[in-house]
Amino acid sequence: MRTFVAVVDTGQFQDAAADLSITQQAVSKRIAGLEKNLAVRLFTRTARGARLTIDGQAFLPHARELLRVAERAVASVLPGSRPLRVDVIASRTAASGLMRGFHRVHPEIELDVVMLFDVETALSAIRSGAIDASFRAVAVPGRPLPEDIESVRVLDEPLQLLTGPAHTLAGARSVTVAQLAGHRIWMPGIVPGTEWAAYYDDLVAEFGLTIEATGPNFGSDALLDTIADTPALATFMGEQTRLVWPADHGLRRIPVTDPTPVYPHSLLWRRDNPHPALAILHAHLAATVASHDAAGTWAPGWAIQR
Amino acid sequence: MRTFVAVVDTGQFQDAAADLSITQQAVSKRIAGLEKNLAVRLFTRTARGARLTIDGQAFLPHARELLRVAERAVASVLPGSRPLRVDVIASRTAASGLMRGFHRVHPEIELDVVMLFDVETALSAIRSGAIDASFRAVAVPGRPLPEDIESVRVLDEPLQLLTGPAHTLAGARSVTVAQLAGHRIWMPGIVPGTEWAAYYDDLVAEFGLTIEATGPNFGSDALLDTIADTPALATFMGEQTRLVWPADHGLRRIPVTDPTPVYPHSLLWRRDNPHPALAILHAHLAATVASHDAAGTWAPGWAIQR
């Protein structure tokens, strides 16, 4: 591809060869090989160089695009000034929504979004420099943030109840936390020891809910399937979580009140991380993000910032 | 890249090897080579397979994108069902605007836009099947359309006068064609024998204008530069042509009236071309395109459809 583009840019096999520091014959072979693979003639050879055929013209923008993508791919892991690498707690949560908003405002900043296992993994990744920032809930009891990690609370995401159409509460406009006592709430895939587990442990302890956090996570499809079909089962879901689900399947999202449980997202990063885009990310979040610990909401005591 | 993605998808070197019909050792070598080139570890090897490192996670979407682009690149020249290939008379004209509009409405249709030399080249390319359709002005005198080529007039693009800030007409809200007599109008890069030349020949003959079509085309930058700096010089430009030019440079676009010269764009295609997207393109253009030969406009006699 690089050779093809070089020939297009120079207009000659010979000059392209010089650019690539190989012989003209090698360029000839590469182009011939490419043409053979594609079963198409890319250049018309003349005595004054090479001109693109129509197939070559059609191929050219794709070739350039390929080189661009390849360059970005390499840049994504380049130890030097690689794209800003941000860990989000899960796709389709408020955190990735925040990152989408950031990308809209700053499309020039290259981003790589990854998803790590838990806050511990995220912290060691931040400390090692493997990632630049993480959206997580802090600080889980018994795990104070290290000295060199900074954090700022950026968003409280209200939890909603998700039920199937046959659930007792399916018709409610909203439910109070007290009303949820006695109902089975299913949160599969919550791994003990993670911040999710700590969050729901506190929620259970505070309001006497029945949360079944057991069972493997077979993916959100399986979860939603079960919720839709089981009248006695409900689950919690972030307000901003986008369901990938046929709209008419009868799933109901019901706001929870008195108080509204919110999941506290903080941005974590290493104080001495020199990545220029990191400061822009703080500034963006500080400017765009709603207030937290609002009246009528509940978050675990360890997350409340004094 | 394909190997990397295969390992990610299967979670194991062995299964990836089976997918690719090579040995596990070859996969190991390929991944090791990729990691060496990138100077980064992509997988953590465990006794139950391979898991992505953080660098690997960041790299993965780029790798997938690269494969997608590569596939599209091959498809762009695939003799079978390749993307619809359309020739436009020049970028930044109404024709490419039409194609952008078509792409907005039908993003699922793969397009390749090329620019051929003149209507003759376009016609032979259409007949040979190298391209599927072409936006051109027809029918130039002495060159009737072949029997097997169909055409439909799709757009009349009004010409505007483009002047520098010091030009006599720079302050005018609009000018009549009669007012242009005696002014120097410069259209470099118009090659004799092309449909552009035929168009301007007719325009000159009809209204007694002075059009200097001589001189090589050094690109639109050079043209605009000269126009901006030369008080006695102006040029024509399509109303929908987008200038890539600092807005404050003082260039003036002045509508021309009594009558408004319009450049007649037709869509040409081979009657028996079976490409499914071609019919969609006709239908789209028929539905969205404004009327032509409107009152108060002028087009060459050979272009008027009876």
Add this chain to the structure above:
DNA sequence: GAAGGTACACAACTGTGAGTTGTGCACTAA
């Protein structure tokens, strides 16, 4: 804790093919 199984890495070997040099041919310009 020993035995067996799984999964990846290393070593040695082989063959393809990318690159090289050398040359030929087609076209252009003087």
Add this chain to the structure above:
DNA sequence: TTAGTGCACAACTCACAGTTGTGTACCTTC
């Protein structure tokens, strides 16, 4: 014609991708 330019073909070399064979680490099972 003649000289010059530009790409293709031929023969050769060697690097390396892929193969077989083997080693090692780790997990599972009894």
